[in-house]
Amino acid sequence: MKLRRRQRERLSLWLQYLAFVAIIAVVIFAADWGRLSEAFFRVDIIESMFPTIITVALRNTILYTLGAFAFGLVFGTVLALMRLSRVAPYRWVATAYIELFRGLPALLVLFLVGYGIPIAFPEREIPGGVFGSIAIGLGLTAAAYMAETIRAGIQAVPKGQMEAARTLGMSHFTAMRTIVIPQAFRIVIPPLTNELILLTKDSSLAYVLGVTAQTIEVTKFGRDTLNDRVNATPLLVAGLTYLIITLPLSQVVRRLELRYAKAR
Amino acid sequence: MTTPQTQPAVEIRDLHKSFGSLEVLKGIDFEVGHGEVVCVIGPSGSGKSTLLRCVNLLEEPTAGKIWVNGTEMTDPDVEIDSVRRGIGMVFQSFNLFPHLTVLDNLTIAQRRVLRRGRAEAERIARGNLERVGLTDKADAFPAQLSGGQQQRAAIARSLSMDPKLMLFDEPTSALDPELVGDVLTVMRQLAEDGMTMLVVTHEMAFARDVADRVVFMDGGVVVEQGPPQEVLGAPRHERTRSFLSRVLDPTHVAQLGQPDQSAESPEPPRLPADDRHNL
Numbered sequence: 001m002k003l004r005r006r007q008r009e010r011l012s013l014w015l016q017y018l019a020f021v022a023i024i025a026v027v028i029f030a031a032d033w034g035r036l037s038e039a040f041f042r043v044d045i046i047e048s049m050f051p052t053i054i055t056v057a058l059r060n061t062i063l064y065t066l067g068a069f070a071f072g073l074v075f076g077t078v079l080a081l082m083r084l085s086r087v088a089p090y091r092w093v094a095t096a097y098i099e100l101f102r103g104l105p106a107l108l109v110l111f112l113v114g115y116g117i118p119i120a121f122p123e124r125e126i127p128g129g130v131f132g133s134i135a136i137g138l139g140l141t142a143a144a145y146m147a148e149t150i151r152a153g154i155q156a157v158p159k160g161q162m163e164a165a166r167t168l169g170m171s172h173f174t175a176m177r178t179i180v181i182p183q184a185f186r187i188v189i190p191p192l193t194n195e196l197i198l199l200t201k202d203s204s205l206a207y208v209l210g211v212t213a214q215t216i217e218v219t220k221f222g223r224d225t226l227n228d229r230v231n232a233t234p235l236l237v238a239g240l241t242y243l244i245i246t247l248p249l250s251q252v253v254r255r256l257e258l259r260y261a262k263a264r
Numbered sequence: 265m266t267t268p269q270t271q272p273a274v275e276i277r278d279l280h281k282s283f284g285s286l287e288v289l290k291g292i293d294f295e296v297g298h299g300e301v302v303c304v305i306g307p308s309g310s311g312k313s314t315l316l317r318c319v320n321l322l323e324e325p326t327a328g329k330i331w332v333n334g335t336e337m338t339d340p341d342v343e344i345d346s347v348r349r350g351i352g353m354v355f356q357s358f359n360l361f362p363h364l365t366v367l368d369n370l371t372i373a374q375r376r377v378l379r380r381g382r383a384e385a386e387r388i389a390r391g392n393l394e395r396v397g398l399t400d401k402a403d404a405f406p407a408q409l410s411g412g413q414q415q416r417a418a419i420a421r422s423l424s425m426d427p428k429l430m431l432f433d434e435p436t437s438a439l440d441p442e443l444v445g446d447v448l449t450v451m452r453q454l455a456e457d458g459m460t461m462l463v464v465t466h467e468m469a470f471a472r473d474v475a476d477r478v479v480f481m482d483g484g485v486v487v488e489q490g491p492p493q494e495v496l497g498a499p500r501h502e503r504t505r506s507f508l509s510r511v512l513d514p515t516h517v518a519q520l521g522q523p524d525q526s527a528e529s530p531e532p533p534r535l536p537a538d539d540r541h542n543l
Contacts, residue, residue, distance in 0.1 A: 163322055164359035164418075168373035168425055169349035178372060183363050260363075 045233040049225055056214070057221035058241055064134045064203040064217060065245075069196050071139030076146030081176075083151050094147065101144035106137075106202055113137035114209040130215040134206045142199055149191045153184035186260045193253045197246050218242060271334040273298045273429050273460040274319060279328035281314055288314045290484035292328070296429075301461045303471035303492075306481035307507055312464045315481070316433050319462065320351045333428055349377060352422030356434040358414040360406040366393070366417050367402040370424045378425065385424075392420035396450045412443030416450050423454075430454065432463040468511060472496050480504045 003011065082094035101109065114133045117126065126132045157180050165175035185192075204219035211220055222238030274296040281289040288311045296302045304312045317323040319330060321337050321344055330337040335347050361369050370389035374380045380388070393399050396416035406414055415435055422430060432451065436444045448470050455461055455474050465471060471478050471492055478495040480487045482503050488495060499505050 158357075158359075160355055160357055160359035161361065164353075164355065164361070165373070166345075167320060167322070167348055167351070167353040168421070169345050169377040170373060171345050174376050178376060179361055183361075186363065 039232045040236050042229075042231055042233045045225070045229050045231055046237055048229075049221075049234060049237055053218065053221055053237060053241060057216055057218045057238075058244065060206075060211075060215060061200065061203050061217040061242075062245065063131060064138070064206055065196070065200045067128075067131055067135030068138035068142055068199050068203065071135050072142030072146050072195070072199070073192075075139060075143035077150055077181075079143060079147035080150035080154060083147065084154060098144045098147055101141050104141065106141045107205055107208065109141050110134070110137035110205055110208060113140070130206065130209050130211055133209055134203065137209075138199060138202055138205070142195060146192065146195055149188050149195070150184065153188035154180060156187050157183045189253060189256055189260070193249060197249060200242065200245050200249075271331065272296060273300070273333060274462060275329075275331040276315075276319075277329045279315070279318060279330065280326045281311070281318060281323060282326045288484055289318070289325075292481075292484075292486055294479060294486060294489065296460060296462055299458045299460055300476045301455045301459075301463065301474055302477045302479060303475040304462070304464045304479045304481060305466070305468070305471060305507075306487075307510075310481045311484045312481045313433055316431050316462060316464050319431060320348055320353055322353075345377070349425055350428045352419075352425060352427035352430040354415070354419055354422060354430065354432045354435045356437050358406070358411070358418045358438070360414055360418055360421070362406050365403050365405055366398065366409070369406070369417060370421045373421075374424055388424050389420070392423045393417070395423065395453075396420045397446070410443060411439045412446045415439065415447045419447075419450055419454075429460045429462070432461065432465065434464050434466065436465070436467060466511065468496060468508075480507070482507065 079094045079097060082090040083098070085091055085094075110133075113126070113136050117124075126136065128135065161179055161183065162172075162175055165179040166172070170178070203217055206215070206217050207220040207223075211217065216224070218238050218241050222234040225234035226232065272295040276292055276294055279289055279292040280287065290311075292311075292315060294302075304315065306312050314323055318325050319332065319337070321330075321342075325338055328338070332347060333350055336342065337344075337347065360366075361372070364372060367386065367389055370392060371380075371382070371385040374385040374388060375382065390399070390402065393402055396419055398413060398416055398420065401409060401413060401417065406417070409417065419435075435451070436447050439447065444467070448467060451461070451463070451470070452474050463470075463475070473492075475492050477489060478492045479489040480495055480499070480501075480503075487503050488499065488501050494500075495504065496508065499508060
C-alpha cells in the first residue's frame with residue numbers, strides 16, 4: 001500500500017510518540033520505587049533540613065557568589081581595559097594574568113587564597129573571613145574569564161561611537177566611560193550571566209576553607225546532613241535548591257535583553 | 265553672520281596623508297572663510313573624506329599644517345579635546361549613541377564637556393531639536409527613528425555644543441532617497457544662518473544651490489575649485505567634466521571608461537532642475 005506524504009508524516013509522528021510512552025512505561029514499572037524513595041525522598045529528612053537550608057545555606061551560597069562576581073567584574077573590567085591600553089606593559093601584565101589564571105583550577109586558587117596567603121602573612125587577615133576569601137579566591141579566576149568577555153564587548157562597539165564622542169570634545173576616558181563601556185556591557189550580558197551561573201556552582205568549593213554552621217553553603221550542608229542521616233535525600237534537596245537561583249536568573253536575563261533591545 | 269577675521273576658519277597647507285604605502289592625500293592647499301559653505305566633491309577614493317577627517321584630527325596627517333579658527337591642529341601639543349568642542353562633525357552613519365535617548369544624546373557632551381547644568385543643557389538641546397524638526401522625538405531612542413530623523417538628531421547633537429565650524433562627511437549617503445530632502449533642508453537652513461560649513465557630498469543640487477565654493481578632488485589632489493556655477497556649470501578640467509557627466513547622467517555610457525566626447529555635446533550635461541536623487 002502506498003501512503004501519501006501527509007499520511008507518512010502522521011504515521012512517523014505517532015510512532016515516535018509511541019516509542020516515547022513505551023520508554024517511560026518501562027522506567028516506571030522497572031524501577032524499584034520503594035528503595036528509590038527510601039534513599040532519595042525521605043519526607044522527614046526533607047522537613048528536618050528546613051528552614052536552615054534556605055535561611056543559612058542558600059543565603060551564604062548567594063552571598064559567596066555575588067561577592068566573587070562583584071570582585072571578578074571590577075577586576076575583569078580593569079584587566080580588559082589594560083589589554084586594550086596603549087601602554088604596552090599594561091597589555092603584557094593583563095595578558096600574562098589572564099593566561100595564567102585561566103590555566104589554574106579554581107580549587108587551587110582558592111587554596112592559595114585560603115591557606116597560602118595566611119601562611120605567608122600570618123599577621124594579616126583577609127577581610128571578611130570565609131566570605132572575603134571565597135570572593136577573592138573565586139573572583140581571581142572569574143576575572144580572567146570576564147576580562148576576555150568584556151574586551152570582546154568593548155571591541156564590538158562600533159568605532160564610530162568613540163569617534164562621535166571624541167568629536168564632541170570628550171576625552172578618551174570620558175568617552176570610554178559614558179559611551180563605549182555602557183554599550184559593551186549590554187553586549188556581554190548573556191556571557192556574563194553564564195559566568196554568574198558557573199560561579200553559583202563553584203561557590204560549593206567554599207567547604208575547603210573549613211566552613212562553620214554559620215558560614216555553611218548549600219552543597220556542604222547537603223553533605224553534612226547526608227553524613228548525619230546516612231541517606232541520600234539531602235543531595236536531592238541541595239540540588240533543587242541551586243535551581244532556585246539559576247532558573248530565575250535565566251528569566252531575569254531574558255527580560256534584560258528584551259529591555260535593552262529597545263535601546264540598541 | 266560671523267564677522268570677518270584675519271584668520272580663515274580653516275586653513276590647510278600642503279597636507280599629505282598616507283595609510284601605509286598608500287598615499288591618499290598628495291598635497292592639499294585650501295581655505296574656508298568664516299561663514300563660508302564649501303562643498304567637496306569627487307569620485308570615491310579621491311581622499312575627500314580623509315581630508316575632512318584630518319581637519320578635526322580623527323586622522324593624523326602625515327605632513328602639512330592645518331589651522332582651525334586660528335589654532336594649529338597639527339601642533340603636537342594642541343589641546344585636542346578643547347579645540348574639537350568648536351568643531352561639529354556629522355557622519356555618514358549618524359553615530360548616535362544607541363543606549364541614550366535623543367535628548368540624552370544632545371545633553372551628555374554639554375554636561376560632561378562644557379559642564380552645563382541639566383536644566384540649561386536640556387533647554388539648549390530642545391532648542392536644537394526644534395531647529396531640526398524633532399521636538400516630539402526627545403524621549404525616543406535612536407533605533408526608533410528613521411535614518412533621516414537620526415541624521416537630523418545627530419546634527420542637533422553637534423549644534424548643542426555651539427560649534428563655530430561644522431564638518432559633514434557624506435551626511436545623506438546612507439539615507440533612503442525620500443529621506444534625503446529633510447536633512448538637506450536642515451543643512452540649507454544652517455547655511456542661511458551663517459554657519460561655516462565644510463561638506464563632503466554627492467548631492468550636486470545642494471552644492472550648486474547652497475555652496476559658496478565647490479572643491480573638486482581626484483586622486484588625492486584638488487583639481488579645481490571655485491563658485492558652483494563655474495565648477496559645476498563650466499568645469500575647466502577634463503577630469504571634472506568626466507566626473508560630472510558620470511554623476512549627473514549615470515546611464516549614459518559613451519564608451520566604457522571614456523568621457524563623452526561626442527561633437528554635439530562638448531559641454532557636460534546640464535544640471536537638471538532637481539537632480540537630488542540622481543545617484
